[in-house]
Amino acid sequence: MNSILGLISTGPKIVFPSISYKAIGPEIILIVGALVIMLISSLAPSLKRTKAIGAMAFAVTAIALIDSIVLWSNFVSHGASRAIASSIVLDGFAIFLMITISSAALLSVLAGEAYLSRSRIGRVEYHCLLLLSSAGAILLASAGDLIVVFLGLEILSIALYVMAAFEKRNQLSGEAGLKYFILGGFSSAIFLYGIALTYGATGTTNIQKIASFLATNTVTSNGVLLAGIALLIVGLGFKVAAVPFHLWTPDVYQGAPAAASGYMAAVAKAAGFAGLLRILITAFPTQRLDWQPIIWGLAALTLVVGAILAIVQSDIKRMLAYSSINHAGFVLLGVAAGTAGGVSGSLYYLIAYTFMVIGTFAIVNVFEDSDTGVVPIERLRGLARTNPALALFMAVLLVAQAGAPLTTGLLAKFSVIAATVKAHSYILAVIAMLSAVIATFFYLRVVAVMYSKVPQDKVSESPIDDEEVLVFASGGDGDLGSFDRPEGDLAVLAPAKVAVARSLRISTEAKIVVGISILFTVGFGIFPNPLVHMADLAKLLF
Amino acid sequence: MSIPGSWFLTLAAVLFSVGVVGVLVRRNVIVMFMCVEMMLNAVNLTFVTFARMLGDIGGQVLVFFVLVVAAAEVVVGLGIIVSIFRRRVGATADDLHLLRG
Amino acid sequence: MAPYLPIVIMLGLGMLFAAGSFIGSGLLAPKKPTNAKSAPYECGIVPQREPVARFPVRFYLIAMIFIIFDIEIIFLYPFAVVFHQLGSFGLSEMVVFAVVVFVSFVYLISNGALDWGPVKRYGIQEPYPQRTTTSTIRRVASGEEAA
Numbered sequence: 189m190n191s192i193l194g195l196i197s198t199g200p201k202i203v204f205p206s207i208s209y210k211a212i213g214p215e216i217i218l219i220v221g222a223l224v225i226m227l228i229s230s231l232a233p234s235l236k237r238t239k240a241i242g243a244m245a246f247a248v249t250a251i252a253l254i255d256s257i258v259l260w261s262n263f264v265s266h267g268a269s270r271a272i273a274s275s276i277v278l279d280g281f282a283i284f285l286m287i288t289i290s291s292a293a294l295l296s297v298l299a300g301e302a303y304l305s306r307s308r309i310g311r312v313e314y315h316c317l318l319l320l321s322s323a324g325a326i327l328l329a330s331a332g333d334l335i336v337v338f339l340g341l342e343i344l345s346i347a348l349y350v351m352a353a354f355e356k357r358n359q360l361s362g363e364a365g366l367k368y369f370i371l372g373g374f375s376s377a378i379f380l381y382g383i384a385l386t387y388g389a390t391g392t393t394n395i396q397k398i399a400s401f402l403a404t405n406t407v408t409s410n411g412v413l414l415a416g417i418a419l420l421i422v423g424l425g426f427k428v429a430a431v432p433f434h435l436w437t438p439d440v441y442q443g444a445p446a447a448a449s450g451y452m453a454a455v456a457k458a459a460g461f462a463g464l465l466r467i468l469i470t471a472f473p474t475q476r477l478d479w480q481p482i483i484w485g486l487a488a489l490t491l492v493v494g495a496i497l498a499i500v501q502s503d504i505k506r507m508l509a510y511s512s513i514n515h516a517g518f519v520l521l522g523v524a525a526g527t528a529g530g531v532s533g534s535l536y537y538l539i540a541y542t543f544m545v546i547g548t549f550a551i552v553n554v555f556e557d558s559d560t561g562v563v564p565i566e567r568l569r570g571l572a573r574t575n576p577a578l579a580l581f582m583a584v585l586l587v588a589q590a591g592a593p594l595t596t597g598l599l600a601k602f603s604v605i606a607a608t609v610k611a612h613s614y615i616l617a618v619i620a621m622l623s624a625v626i627a628t629f630f631y632l633r634v635v636a637v638m639y640s641k642v643p644q645d646k647v648s649e650s651p652i653d654d655e656e657v658l659v660f661a662s663g664g665d666g667d668l669g670s671f672d673r674p675e676g677d678l679a680v681l682a683p684a685k686v687a688v689a690r691s692l693r694i695s696t697e698a699k700i701v702v703g704i705s706i707l708f709t710v711g712f713g714i715f716p717n718p719l720v721h722m723a724d725l726a727k728l729l730f
Numbered sequence: 731m732s733i734p735g736s737w738f739l740t741l742a743a744v745l746f747s748v749g750v751v752g753v754l755v756r757r758n759v760i761v762m763f764m765c766v767e768m769m770l771n772a773v774n775l776t777f778v779t780f781a782r783m784l785g786d787i788g789g790q791v792l793v794f795f796v797l798v799v800a801a802a803e804v805v806v807g808l809g810i811i812v813s814i815f816r817r818r819v820g821a822t823a824d825d826l827h828l829l830r831g
Numbered sequence: 832m833a834p835y836l837p838i839v840i841m842l843g844l845g846m847l848f849a850a851g852s853f854i855g856s857g858l859l860a861p862k863k864p865t866n867a868k869s870a871p872y873e874c875g876i877v878p879q880r881e882p883v884a885r886f887p888v889r890f891y892l893i894a895m896i897f898i899i900f901d902i903e904i905i906f907l908y909p910f911a912v913v914f915h916q917l918g919s920f921g922l923s924e925m926v927v928f929a930v931v932v933f934v935s936f937v938y939l940i941s942n943g944a945l946d947w948g949p950v951k952r953y954g955i956q957e958p959y960p961q962r963t964t965t966s967t968i969r970r971v972a973s974g975e976e977a978a
Contacts, residue, residue, distance in 0.1 A: 202916045223934045230941035335792050342799045346806050353810045362814040369807050370762055374753050376803075377769035380796065381746055384773050387789060388739075388780040794905060801902050805895045812891050 205273035218323035221248030245315035249294040256286040277332035279729035285329035293322035296451035302698040303447035321347035325459035352444040364443025379423025385416030428460035441509035450549025454542040491517030491623040525611040533603035536723040540596035547705025570642035595713035738779040745772035
């Protein structure tokens with residue numbers, strides 16, 4: 189017995205890596221903030237339903253954003269660095285994404301407050317999940333090791349599953365959560381198998397070491413490595429909703445509450461592309477000829493399918509889901525180029541898209557039906573007459589997504605296409621421009637609906653019309669559709685009436701979110717230099 | 731007598747494939763969920779085998795992380811499944827058809 | 832092989848006991864089966880299929896709470912093995928970890944996860960299917976196609 193104890197106490201000395209808590213500052217702030225909010229709400233249950241919770245969450249995200257900006261200024265003056273046994277990389281790429289994600293979290297807390305004051309469920313849970321998932325996304329953005337990428341991805345996704353299923357009284361939301369969960373878990377497992385095979389082929393999971401191993405050695409088990417890369421691409425392809433791994437996206441974005449969909453579109457996409465860019469460009473530059481054609485094909489498919497399927501949608505959340513697939517195709521252009529210009533183009537696209545999509549979904553949230561969560565495009569008809577300001581803001585955000593001049597949208601599209609042309613993929617550039625033209629059509633269709641008049645006969649017949657809309661939205665299954673919806677509610681859903689009634693109830697938080705998104709989108713569209721300069725600095729550390 | 735590592739790798743690959751096919755083919759949500767868990771555990775087996783073959787402790791440590799993530803997924807997944815199927819009779823994925831188009 | 836011997840003996844004893852119980856009860860118990868005795872219930876309609884086992888969601892909740900501590904153990908065990916080498920750094924990190932787990936436990940208790948009394952309903956009532964004579968009768972009649 190003594191000998192065993194002796195063995196334990198005199199065992200080999202463990203060498204600790206030096207842990208720089210500064211490097212994971214935003215993650216720590218977000219996680220500690222979420223825990224404190226949870227603890228306070230448990231100890232003082234009277235606070236649960238007050239705005240104080242939202243204010244605390246807002247403060248936490250604001251501090252995280254400030255910390256990210258401090259990290260950025262450190263980076264500008266001192267350059268990139270690695271921390272914690274080089275499992276965390278603090279390069280311009282990571283910190284740029286940190287700023288993107290924490291500002292997305294900040295806006296989403298406000299948009300979430302607007303949603304929660306309508307829905308009145310789980311204020312604490314919503315904000316805690318939001319903070320935790322953005323901590324995961326930030327961890328992913330700064331990961332220098334495949335297993336840290338996996339952990340970040342899971343912290344992000346697991347919280348998002350719950351946020352998608354958040355509206356528990358609404359069957360669509362639960363269904364969205366379940367679909368997201370099953371397919372998300374499936375893709376995580378595929379991604380993890382990719383990590384395992386890469387580990388087997390190279391003997392390490394550290395991204396930098398993988399790159400140096402592949403640069404100096406010829407891999408004996410090339411098949412294992414290629415299978416690993418393919419599985420990593422498939423796993424992350426699911427997360428960023430690249431066609432043909434996009435099937436969950438429309439269902440999840442439609443079923444989830446609009447505030448959560450906006451957050452998901454911005455942050456899950458930013459984090460997924462962070463992983464994709466970091467892994468493919470930093471870890472596998474030697475295998476470029478193997479992965480570039482795959483990404484090329486994914487980008488082409490994603491651009492075309494996203495744009496075409498968005499045209500035929502009648503629900504605006506579903507349409508925005510397909511439009512987000514289309515945007516993912518544009519960001520994939522930067523990945524396919526695989527150059528420094530491609531990386532900064534993708535990053536610019538991601539931050540521009542973040543602000544546009546959160547603002548758009550914050551407006552959609554105003555029109556969301558509390559019981560079913562559906563938002564037919566027709567419900568926006570005549571918005572320009574009832575609430576001209578809101579219609580104008582929505583129109584600006586939509587044409588910005590289409591790539592209109594004087595917005596960040598144009599520059600975003602231009603920068604990725606320019607990178608594609610520089611990488612000599614002319615066909616891909618042509619496909620991208622064609623899909624941008626198709627995309628313009630469905631954005632303008634919504635604008636046209638908002639600026640058209642409400643037909644008089646429609647108002648009088650609206651109860652009947654709406655029944656059709658509802659049954660259509662619930663998959664034509666009358667049995668389930670009428671299950672927990674009393675008949676009387678149908679009359680309330682008349683599009684024109686709802687537009688009038690809702691236009692008066694836009695919460696201050698929603699106004700702030702929309703205002704910030706518009707300011708960002710138009711401001712940096714007219715004065716693009718600071719943001720472009722920032723994106724140019726945001727390079728990957730090799 | 732020791733079994734060569736490639737056997738374990740093959741077994742893991744087979745288990746993983748069974749899991750993939752299960753998720754794609756089976757219609758019961760709980761079974762699909764169990765198939766995802768099986769995929770994760772097949773990956774664990776791969777990690778341990780590679781760690782043994784490479785003589786590197788890192789791969790075995792990764793298994794801890796994967797176990798924890800899998801447990802967290804179980805909690806969240808069961809929570810979502812229970813909250814949905816409280817109002818339904820069976821846990822069949824085909825019954826979830828409200829969202830389409 | 833020697834350290835595994837107790838385990839093998841334990842395994843053997845366990846199997847022996849299980850087999851012994853079955854064989855013993857098979858030999859000793861009197862067997863006079865009749866039709867009525869081998870029917871699943873002694874009165875009422877003979878069921879066509881196994882009834883759906885229903886048990887409260889609460890049990891899932893308890894199982895999930897258990898998983899939290901399960902996860903804690905996964906990390907505590909390796910920590911305990913190298914406790915001495917890790918020193919104060921390891922201890923402080925472990926305390927942070929335990930606090931994080933504990934906060935979630937506080938949250939669970941505050942939300943009534945461990946209240947075993949009669950079910951209290953907070954807030955809005957869930958819509959519940961109306962059980963009428965027609966729905967019940969339909970359910971029994973269409974039992975086979977529902978299966």
